[in-house]
Amino acid sequence: MREDLIVACPECDLLQRMVPLHVGGTARCCRCFSILYKNKKHGLEMALALIMTAAFFYIIANTYPVLFLEKQGIRTASTLAQAVGTLWGQNMRIMATAVMITAIGAPGVEITLLLYILFSLRRRRISGRMPLLVKLLHKVRPWQMLEVFMLGALVSFVKLGGIATVMPGIALWAYAVLTILLAAVTVSLDEQTLWSYFRQGTVLSNGKPQ
Template identity: 45%
Template sequence: MHSGGGATPPDSRYDWTNRSRAPKMDPGRDFRHPGRELDNTAVEQAQDTRVKNTPLIACHECDLLQREPPLHEGGIVRCARCKAELYRSHPDGFERTLALTAGAIMLLAIANLFPIIGMKLQGQVIEITLFHAIEMLWNKDMKSVGVLVFVTTMLMPALELLALTYLLLPLRLGRAPVHFAFVFRLLQAVKPWVMVEVLMLGVLVSLVKLAKIAGVVPGIALWSFAALMFVMAAVAAAFDPRDLWRRMSESGS
């Protein structure tokens, strides 16, 4: 297989963009046409066994069928036609995802149990948790808005983290989780609805708004949400779905 700098260059019919550590001067690769597409003849004439054994991949954004190029560490493989990211290297993705998920669960718990923001007024401090805010919307007959806030800031982040734990932890311990495929699909469906970073900005805007009326005190949950925002982003960056499926199939179920 491919082994970095000095090895035989992959076939020039591959189209790929590796961002870093790609050998710069491979005489065999056609650098003049980096965006060249795989054509019919290229597939049919691919006599080389190495080419034949390279799996195909389809771009999820433009449906172009292409050979999977080798991936260097830290590299990203993009679609030859529309430049959508097909996959990237996630060094230690599995371990990192698991560790970061564990951290994120703690942060989410703190973020939801402790007051997020407080107001100082005549010597008194009124503090609210995020759940108070949701409850208040519900009681004020704004049930739909309350549900929307609950789903995007509490339910979906919790589901994402639990699904990740459910998928990764048994595999780490050498067991295959049951209903793996269902939970994996759940995870994919949940992701767009996790809006921790938007909530963060919303709380900051309210903080400035309220500061005009009274003294405001940022609560513990606010710091926790800020940290959660970064940890969740790190989880998303470390998570490697391809590796996960590979491990799952290796675990033999």
């Protein structure tokens, strides 16, 4: 790792030089001792495997029904996209837009960006637009609110349970797994490590330059 690389502490904003780390090592701020970056063993490979799995569950979550509703012998099923369309048709457009952005749009954009970035890093194809894509990823992540969606789904189940029989669909379970996977990707590959890959112009494998 070059010694002219600078990193800002996420807590106190102190600028510090990045230093090489052994596998499993952690760099901390010299002023507030917050974590700056890590050199995780197989971090890139693990993140790529997780995001590929997340893409698979994202497709399932947006293809199959989220729930089944049965009342008086009539059974209906609805995907999340159909639910958004129903909300829009009932003039609940703010709610429909919020669900579309936070539960469908933002997760899809995040997964797409991560797939492209991680595949490019893995194949050592680092283009000039990579920093822009990482910045876009940083902007999109706060809009991804699958945890809030899952909480809202649970509340809806309780409310609807009093008037009809409600059963979770495959998509709801897929969204639950997707929420865990996206959180795991964030933990396995932090943004500082991602930036260091671009600045170096190479990919670290097991802590050693290839």
